[in-house]
Amino acid sequence: MTSLDPDDLSSNTSGNRPFQEVMAARVSRRAVVVGGTAVAAGFLTATPAQAAPASAPKKRDLLGFDAVPAGSADAVVVPEGYSVDVLIPWGTPIRSNGPAWRKDASNTAAEQAQQIGFNHDGMAYFPLSHNRGLLAVNHEYTDAVMIYPDGDAVLTKEKVDKALAGHGVSVVQIAKVNGKWRLVDSHYNRRITGSTPVAFSGPVPADHPKLRANNPPMGTLNNCSSGPTPWGTYVTCEENWNQYFGTTSTTWTPTPEHARYGVSRNGGARWHEADPRFDVAANPHEVNRFGWGVEIDPRRPDAKPVKRTALGRFKHEGMTFTESRGRVVAYSGDDQTGDYIYKFVGSGSWRVQRLFGRSPLDHGTLYVAKFNDDGTGQWLPLVHGQGPLTKANGWADQADVLLRTRQAADAVGATPMDRPEWIAVHPKTHEVFVTLTNGNGGNAANPRTPNPYGHIIKWLEKGDTAFEWDIFLLAGDPQYDPSVELDETNIFGSPDGIGFDRDGRLWIQTDISNSAQNRPDRGYDRIGNNQLLAADPRTGEIRRFLVGPRGCEITGLTFTPDSRTLFVNVQHPGEATNFWGTPTPANPRAVSNWPDFDPNGRPRAATLVIRKHDGGVIGS
Ligand code: FEO
Ligand code: CA
Ligand code: CA
Numbered sequence: 297m298t299s300l301d302p303d304d305l306s307s308n309t310s311g312n313r314p315f316q317e318v319m320a321a322r323v324s325r326r327a328v329v330v331g332g333t334a335v336a337a338g339f340l341t342a343t344p345a346q347a348a349p350a351s352a353p354k355k356r357d358l359l360g361f362d363a364v365p366a367g368s369a370d371a372v373v374v375p376e377g378y379s380v381d382v383l384i385p386w387g388t389p390i391r392s393n394g395p396a397w398r399k400d401a402s403n404t405a406a407e408q409a410q411q412i413g414f415n416h417d418g419m420a421y422f423p424l425s426h427n428r429g430l431l432a433v434n435h436e437y438t439d440a441v442m443i444y445p446d447g448d449a450v451l452t453k454e455k456v457d458k459a460l461a462g463h464g465v466s467v468v469q470i471a472k473v474n475g476k477w478r479l480v481d482s483h484y485n486r487r488i489t490g491s492t493p494v495a496f497s498g499p500v501p502a503d504h505p506k507l508r509a510n511n512p513p514m515g516t517l518n519n520c521s522s523g524p525t526p527w528g529t530y531v532t533c534e535e536n537w538n539q540y541f542g543t544t545s546t547t548w549t550p551t552p553e554h555a556r557y558g559v560s561r562n563g564g565a566r567w568h569e570a571d572p573r574f575d576v577a578a579n580p581h582e583v584n585r586f587g588w589g590v591e592i593d594p595r596r597p598d599a600k601p602v603k604r605t606a607l608g609r610f611k612h613e614g615m616t617f618t619e620s621r622g623r624v625v626a627y628s629g630d631d632q633t634g635d636y637i638y639k640f641v642g643s644g645s646w647r648v649q650r651l652f653g654r655s656p657l658d659h660g661t662l663y664v665a666k667f668n669d670d671g672t673g674q675w676l677p678l679v680h681g682q683g684p685l686t687k688a689n690g691w692a693d694q695a696d697v698l699l700r701t702r703q704a705a706d707a708v709g710a711t712p713m714d715r716p717e718w719i720a721v722h723p724k725t726h727e728v729f730v731t732l733t734n735g736n737g738g739n740a741a742n743p744r745t746p747n748p749y750g751h752i753i754k755w756l757e758k759g760d761t762a763f764e765w766d767i768f769l770l771a772g773d774p775q776y777d778p779s780v781e782l783d784e785t786n787i788f789g790s791p792d793g794i795g796f797d798r799d800g801r802l803w804i805q806t807d808i809s810n811s812a813q814n815r816p817d818r819g820y821d822r823i824g825n826n827q828l829l830a831a832d833p834r835t836g837e838i839r840r841f842l843v844g845p846r847g848c849e850i851t852g853l854t855f856t857p858d859s860r861t862l863f864v865n866v867q868h869p870g871e872a873t874n875f876w877g878t879p880t881p882a883n884p885r886a887v888s889n890w891p892d893f894d895p896n897g898r899p900r901a902a903t904l905v906i907r908k909h910d911g912g913v914i915g916s
Contacts, residue, residue, distance in 0.1 A: 297761065297824055300871065303536070303631060303632050303633065303715055304633050304715075304734070304735075304809075305632075305633065305635075305735050305753060306632065306633040306634035306635075306712070306736075307555060307556055307557070307558050308556075308631065308632075308633075308634035308635060308702075308706065308712055310706030310707075310712075312706060312709055312710060312711060320557075329916070332535070334840065335413045335835055336676060341892060342616050344823070346697055347864075347895075357775070357832070357833075357837075358799060358800065358801050358802070358830075358832040358834070358837075358915070358916075359482055359830055359832055359837055359839050359915060360374040360377050360464075360915065360916045361376075361377065361378070361830075361839065361841065361916075362839075363375070363785035363786065363839040363840045363841075364782070364840050364842065364843055365787075365840070365842045365843075366784070366787065366822060366823055366824035366825075366827070366840065367824045367825060368814055368824045368825055368846065369825075369843075369845075369846075370845045370888050370889065370890055371845055371890070372842065372843070372844055372845060372866065372890070372891075372904060373842065373843045374581070374841065374842050374906060375747075375841060377908060377909050377910070378788055378907065378908055378909070378914075379905055379906070379907050379908075379909060380842075380904050380905070380906050381477070381904070381905040381907075382891045382902045382903070382904065382905075383470065383477055383478070383479070383863070383902065383903040383904070383905050384412045384416075384431070384433070384466070384468060384470075384479055384902065384903050385397075385412065385610075385891060385892075385900040385901065385902035385903075386411075386412055386413065386414050386415070386416075386900040386901050386902070387403065387408075387412060387900065388411060388412040388479065389410060389411050389412075390410060390411065390412060390466060390468055390479070390486070390487060391410070391481055391485060392481050392484045394410045394411065395410055395411065396431075397411060399892070399894060399896060399897040399898060400441065400445055400896075401443055401444055401445045401884075401898065402878050403458075404454070404458065405454055405455075405457035405458040405460070405461050405584065408443075408458050408461035409461040409487055409489055409491075409764070410437045410487065411487075412433070412435075412466050412468070413433075413461070413462045413463060413465075413466055413487065413489070414435050414437070414438045414439070414442070414443060414462035414463070414901060415435055415436045415437055415439070415462075415867050415868055415901045416433050416434070416435060416436075416437040416851070416852055416866070416867055416901045416902065416903060417433075417434040417435065417437065417519060417520050417521060417522075417851050417852060417865060417867055418433075418434045418519070418520060418521030418522035418523075418525040418532070418533070418614055418793070418851065418852055419431060419432065419433045419434065419522070419851075419852035419853075419854050419863060419865055419903070420432050420522060420523065420524040420530055420854050421854045421855065421856060422524065422528060422530070422594050422595070422865060423856065423857055424469070426858070427471060428469065428470070428471040428480075429469070429470060429812065429856070430467055430468070430469055430470075430471070430484055430594045430595070430699045431466075431467070431468055431469075431470050431854075431863065431903070432465060432466070432467050432522070432530040432592065432594050432851075433465065433467075433468075433533075433534050433852070433865070433903065434464075434465055434519035434520065434521065434533075435463050435464055435465065435466065435519060436518055436520050436535070436855065436867065437518055437536075438459045438462040438463065439868065439871060440455075440459075441872075441879050441880060441881055441884060442870075442879070442884055442899070443458060443459065443462055443896055444458070444881070445612065445869050445881060446881050447880070447881040448541050448566070451566055451567070451569050451570040452570055453570045453571055455570065456567045456570045456571045456574075457491070457571075459490070459567070460489055460490030460491050460515065461487070461489045461491070461567070462489075463489055463490045463515075463516075463517050463518070463519065464487065464488045464489040464492065464515070464516055464517075464519060465487070465488040465519055465530075465532050465592060465601075466486075466487055466488075466489055467485065467486050467487075467488070467530075467592070467594045467597070468482070468484070468485045469481075469482035469485060472642040472861075473674065476905075477861065477905045479873045483597060484594065484595065484597050484598075485609070486597045488516060488592060488601055489514035489515065490514075490516070490517050491514055491515050492514060492515060492516070492600075492601065493512060493513065493514050493600055494513050494514055494515065494516065494585075494590065494600055494601045494602070494603060495513065495600045495601070495602045495603070496585075496602070496603045496605060496656060497602050497603070497604060497605065497658050498604055498605035498606035498607075498655075498657070498658045498698075499605055499606055499693075499694045499695045499698055500605035500609075500613075500695045500698055500699060501605075504695055506581055506584045506695075506699055507581055507584055507585055508581055509573075509579050509580075509581045509582040509585065510518075510572070510573070510578075510579045510582070511573055511579070511582070513585055513603075515585075516532060516534060516535045516586075516590045516601060516603075517534055517537050517540055517586055518534055518535045518537045518539070518540075518586075518779065519533065519534065519535075519590075520533050520534075520535035520536075520612070520613050520614060520631070521531045521533055521535075521613055521614025521615070521717075521718055521776035521793065521851070522613060522614060522615060523615040523616045523617050523626070524617065525591070525617050525624070525652055525656075525657075526619055526624060526646060527646065527656070528593075528594075528595070529591050529592060529593045529594070530591070530592045530593075531590065531591050531604070531607075531615045531617070531626075531657075532589075532590050532592060532594075532601075533589050533590070533612035533613060533614050533615050533628065534586050534587055534588055534589075534590065534611075534612055535611045535612060535613055535631060536558075536611055536885070536916075537583075537586035537611070538557050538558040538559045538560070538563075538583075538611075539558075539563055539564035539565050540562050540563060540564075540565045540567055540574055540586075541559055541567075541568065541574050541575075541576045541582070541583045542560065542561055542562050542563025542564075542565075542566060542567075542568040542569075542574065542575070542576060543561055543568055543575045543576045543577040543578070544568065544569070544575065544577075545561075545577035545578070546575035546698060547577070548561060548576065551761055551906055552703070553699075553700050553703065554576075555887065556700075556702045556703055556706075557587065557610075557611075558605060558632075559576060559583055559703065570607075570731060574801075575809060576660070583622030584609075584699060585603070585622075586603065586611035586676060587610055587611065587612070587701075588603040588605060588607065588609055588712045589603070589604050589607040589608075589612055589615050589626070589628065589657075590602065590603050590604070591604050591655070591657060598907065599897035602655070604655065604657040604658065605695075605698050605862070606640065606657060606658055606659070606660060606662065606698065607628065607638075607640050607657060607662065607700055608628070608638055608640070608662050608678070608698055608701035609699055609700075609701045610628075610630040610635065610636075610638070610701050610702050610705075611630050611631055611632055611635070612628050612629075613628065613629040613630070613631040613716060613717050613718060614628065614629065614717070614718050614719065615627070615628050616628070616718070616719040616720060618721045618726070619646070620641065620681045620757070620760075622644075622645040622646065622647065623641055623642040623644060623645065623646060623656075624640075624641075624642040624643050624646040624656045624660070624661070625639065625640070625642070626639070626640040626657070627639050627719040627721075627728065627730075628640075629713075629715075629716025629717055629718070629719060629730060630702070630716060631715050631716060631717055631733070632715060633712075633714065633715055633735050633736055634712035634713070634735075635702065635712065635713060635715070635716065636665065636702075636705050636710040636711070636712065636713060636716070637664070637665040637666050637713060637716045637719070637730060638662060638663065638664050638665070638701075638705075639662075639663045639664075639665070639675055640660050640661070640662050640663070641660050641661050641663070641760055642655070642656045642657070642659060642660040643659045643660045643661070644659070655862075657681050661677055661678075661760075662677070662678045662679075662701070663675035663676060663677055663678065663760075663761070664676050664678060664704075664705040664708060664710040665710060665711060665763075666710055666711050666785070667731075667765055668707060669868060671753060671764055671765060671766060671823070672764055672765075673762065673764070673765050673839060674758075674761060674762055674763075675760065675761045675762070676705075676709065676710060677707040677708075677761075678697055678698075678704045678705060678708065679694070679697070680693050680694040680696070680697050683707075683708050684707045684708060684709055685697055685704055685707060685708070691704070713732055714732040714733070714734060714735030714736075714750065714751070715734060715735055715750075716730055716731070716732055717730070717732070717733050717791070717792045717793070717794075717807075717910055718729040718730070718792060718793045718794045718795070719794075720733055720794045720795045720796050720802065721796070722796055722800060722802075722833065723796055723798060723800055724800055725756075726756070726757070727754045727755070727756050727833075728754060728755050728756070728757070729752055729753070729754045729768060729802065729833075730752065730753055730754070731750065731752050731791040731792055731794050731804070732747075732750050732751050732752070732753065732791075733750045733790045733791060733792050733807060734746075734747055734748050734749060734750040734789070734790050734809075735747040735750075744770065744779075748772075748789070748812065748818065748819060749770070749771040749772030749773070749777065749780070749789040749790065749819070750771045751767060751768075751769060751770045751771055751791075752767075752768040752769050752770045752771070752791055752794070752804070752843060753765055753766065753767050753768055754766060767836075768833070769781075769782075769836075771788055771789050771790070771791055772787070772789055772819070773787045773789070773819055773820075773822050773823055774787070775819075775822060776819035777819070782838065784822075785838075785839055785840060785854050786820060786829055786838040786839055786840055787823050788804065788806050788823055788827055788829055788840070789806060789808050789812075789819075789820060789823050790806050790807050790808040790809065791804050791805070792805055792806060792807035792849065792851065793805035793851045793852065793853055794853075795853045795854075797855055797859050797913075797914070797915065798855070798857075799859065799913065799915075799916075800832075800833065800834075801830045801831065801832065801915050802830070802831040802833050803828060803829070803830055803831075803841075803853050803915075804829045804830070804831060804838075805827075805828050805849070805850040805851050805852075805853055805864070806826045806827050806828075806829075806849070806850060807826060807849035807850070808820055808823065808826055808849075808872065810872060810873040811873075811874050812874075813847070813873050813874075813875055813876075814825070814873070814875040814876070815824065815874060815875050824843060825843050825844050825845065825846060825848070826843075826844050826848055826849045826850045827840055827841075827842060827843045827844060827850060828840075828841045828842040828844075828850050828853070828864060829841055830915045833874050841915065842864070842906070844866050844869070845866065845869045845870075845888050845890035845891075845899075846869065846870065846873070846876055846887050846888040846890070847868065847869055847870045847871045847872070847873045847887040847888050847899075848865060848866045848867060848868055848869040848870075848871070848875060848888070848890075848901075849866075849867045849868060850865070850866065850867075851864070851865045851867050852864055852865030852867075852903065855914065859913045859914055859915075860883060860907065860908070860911060860912065860913060860914065861905060861906070861907055861914070862904075862905075862906040862914040863903055863904065863905060863906075864903070864904050865899050865901065865902070865903050865904070866890070866891075866901060866902055866903075866904060868901060869887075869888045869890045869891075869899040869900070869901065870884065870885065870886075870887040870888030870889065870890065870898070870899030871887065872887065873887060876888075884898035884899065885897070885898060885899065887899070
């Protein structure tokens with residue numbers, strides 16, 4: 297792993313006003329407005345929607361657990377009164393008669409395709425009954441040191457195939473048997489990988505000239521986060537897909553579109569060295585098949601995943617669905633420094649569309665967010681023929697706008713953000729929260745420039761095209777940044793996954809980069825390993841709920857409908873970090889050996905199952 301995070305480098309040369317500047321203006325304006333007002337720990341401001349009227353009855357505390365301390369142990373730590381079990385670690389066969397996981401990483405590509413993938417990320421639980429359901433789990437990327445016995449100094453087609461088989465999505469049935477959740481055999485159990493046949497729908501169909509490649513449409517890659525739709529399907533999101541493409545051609549040069557998406561000669565994964573599918577010179581349109589939101593129906597194991605092109609093409613972090621006047625609304629962040637937040641609003645009732653056999657995700661308007669200094673904002677439509685997106689300006693049609701979504705958003709004047717990650721909608725107030733994980737700023741006049749710890753902002757929609765926004769909190773450690781209003785019970789940095797439970801607790805998962813984790817010189821020593829916290833957005837109270845093992849990030853948050861089981865993922869435990877060191881094929885355990893602690897094994901991403909001893913609601 298490198299000490300430089302590619303996401304921290306901006307590819308946005310549009311000159312749109314950076315969010316840091318807008319935030320500085322907004323922070324100082326709010327400081328005048330609320331100056332001297334006592335605000336709850338961790339909250340920079342209180343908006344009218346959040347502040348309780350003086351006459352409101354005192355609400356019961358949402359957070360009923362004792363905070364766990366920050367830590368750096370190679371372990372998962374949860375509050376007293378809670379249990380934690382490990383479910384479906386990487387390599388678990390998805391059927392009981394499938395190939396067993398081999399701790400020396402000698403499973404073949406064909407075997408990996410019948411096992412749980414690598415690096416669990418976004419996830420959703422789809423209940424079938426009160427003690428049985430389907431878990432859809434993203435597998436974001438693979439780590440050559442961990443998946444091959446001898447690393448990837450020499451790449452072969454078989455190695456690329458194994459990596460492809462480790463990517464994608466697992467759909468498995470789980471059941472609570474004698475009080476413990478476990479994987480069970482089911483016809484629903486399946487793997488979707490980087491090689492699974494896929495379909496396209498919406499304005500960019502599979503036979504669009506820009507999607508015609510040397511191989512049939514297949515695979516989904518870098519599946520970061522995801523969201524369940526109101527009709528019970530799962531949309532998995534393709535984030536850093538650019539890294540899989542490269543070329544050995546010496547004459548190939550990137551187009552402005554390639555540059556904007558970070559597609560380069562060297563790629564990163566180097567798959568093109570062994571598989572011409574990923575050679576961007578030899579197979580130039582394969583790359584256009586990635587960067588989409590991909591709909592999977594977990595209850596239809598034979599149905600192809602469908603890339604829904606109306607949702608735009610960028611480095612989709614995740615997809616969060618809600619409804620507005622019967623229409624589907626989908627939010628998605630583009631996770632790179634200086635990139636944008638998007639919203640899709642379906643045209644007409646999603647129920648009616650489904651009734652007529654049409655996908656509600658194929659018809660609607662894609663918008664991108666512009667944040668103004670005064671706390672207002674606009675959703676700018678990315679519609680061919682509107683604003684600058686005209687033929688005269690070189691935009692051929694709506695398919696062109698969607699294939700080049702980032703450039704279309706540049707053209708309309710969207711606000712560059714500090715790496716937008718997950719988005720969550722409060723179940724009662726409908727406020728929308730987004731994590732901005734960190735950024736590198738560069739403006740001395742900006743209080744959070746650079747912004748190594750990230751922040752969370754929220755907004756309230758005012759119709760389809762306007763919103764009012766505010767800063768919810770600044771993350772970090774006050775020892776290093778006095779503007780941070782957190783303490784020992786809740787210091788954290790680099791918020792990534794967020795989600796609400798049914799009662800309105802806001803759960804915050806962190807993904808401090810491997811280059812900064814645990815390091816005093818980066819202001820991350822007291823924060824320790826990545827973690828999960830819970831917040832009460834009404835009071836501003838925040839408590840640390842879980843700390844993960846070394847080198848991991850915490851992600852994937854999803855609950856059973858009764859909120860009495862929490863599933864959460866430990867991704868990339870034991871990955872190289874600047875603080876702990878670098879695992880090698882000879883010693884993959886150099887950083888972590890979680891969860892097996894086998895002296896001859898290796899660390900494995902896995903799902904955690906968290907329950908309360910008394911069977912109560914998690915967090916209560
Ligand atoms: Fe895949 Fe932005 O995390
Ligand atoms: Ca993430
Ligand atoms: Ca992240």
